[in-house]
Amino acid sequence: MSEKKSGIIGYGVQIPLRRIKVEEIARVWGKDGEHVSEGLNVKEKAVAAQDEDSCTLAVEAARKGIKDFGIDPKRIGAVYVGSESHPYAVNPTASIVGEALGTTNEYFAVDLEFACKAGTAGMQICMAHVLSDMIDVGLAIGADTAQGRPNDALEFTAGSGAAAIFIGGDKKEVIAEIDQTCSFTTDTPDFWRRPRAEFPEHTGRFTGKPAYFKHVLGAAKLLLKKTGMEGKDFDWAVFHQPNGKFPIKAAETLGIPFEKIKQGLLTPFIGNTYSGATPIGLCSILDVAKPGDKILAVSYGSGAGADAFAITVTKNIETRRAAVPVLKQIERKEYVDYAVYLKHRGKIKSL
């Protein structure tokens, strides 16, 4: 990579207020809730309200980043929104986000989709823009209001949330330099949704070894080779988290202990936020990281691919922090039962 560095200059996270417990979903379908919850290592998931969608979550996350990190929206030269639940099939989320933030009209914009890794793909594109001096600041957002078919395994984990990551190159602002990034991609259809289909299809157990682990570990190993680092060189790590178990196993394989991933492992409390998952976990790590800390971040998107990042926290983080840490934001919640959940998620057919 070139001498010029790019990095994260600010971030914001939006998690909906409402939660449903895995045990409550299991109750409705006559399953052993405790057993399901333990098996997935997921206690509850965040539920978007009837007036929320991926676009509103994206805007609210980005507004927090702008406010907390003092970023002038007029400096934003690119907006990329990664999601598998864009509110429109045609008509971009990115342009709505730009207007809501008050950007100028001169910015690159497009919606991205790559199952759960479109948010980190946006980060890579923003990095490339910054490194080539095409823009001053780029905004990459991972946002989803994930849907699972009632009584499908995905229903227990499909959550809602968004993270907005601002990428820039000004050394005075960068709180975390991105030292290296790479992607590992194959044609592996383990999860998909056809046009007009309301819910995604998936291949059950096939989503594990040949899909998630092959790609996450594949990208991580590529990154380690490029950086000359080992798993143990990192102070923190975050992996895509379709459940609470896969990321723990991925970390173990790379020789990274649980203590280093705990801060960014949020699926047990908010569910799998799809495109939001790895970025939100990364933001939670940035909430507590110290100057000089090394962070490994690896997303995963079905289809399939993984994006890996080696990140070094700078001293700017001592003065540039989010107003409300992710873990604190998650504490504020309101439980809903299954019927209210159905109402908010628009799954009641006669409405």
Add this chain to the structure above:
Amino acid sequence: MTVSAPMNWRRIPERYRLKGSYCETCGKAFFPGRVVCPNCRRKGKLKEQDMPRAGKIFSYTKVHVGPTGFSHETPYFIALIELENKAKVLSQIIDSEEEKIQVGAKVELAFRKVGKDDKYGAINYAYKFKVIE
């Protein structure tokens, strides 16, 4: 209620970012924006400006019977909000505990869908407010 696409489009800056106006002569802020200052008339000089994103509840009411498009959200709260620059906004209050929705309660701007959208139509995004602790 159906509003034409151009009409909706013109109101986007107002709905998304609380774009209003203020008078350079007397300093009063207006939301929605005005073209003539009611205080200064011809001497007024109006400039477009995004309103502050925080304020407090001036008055509120609980809606039990919602109009078309809002009937599935009842009961919900509507409040007249006094923004930090004294301009007033009428808005739905969301994600707030009922006992905290009081006159004088501090609120901040949120970005949400307004009303129920029809499956094939355009989505109406706009401001709503929530009480901050």
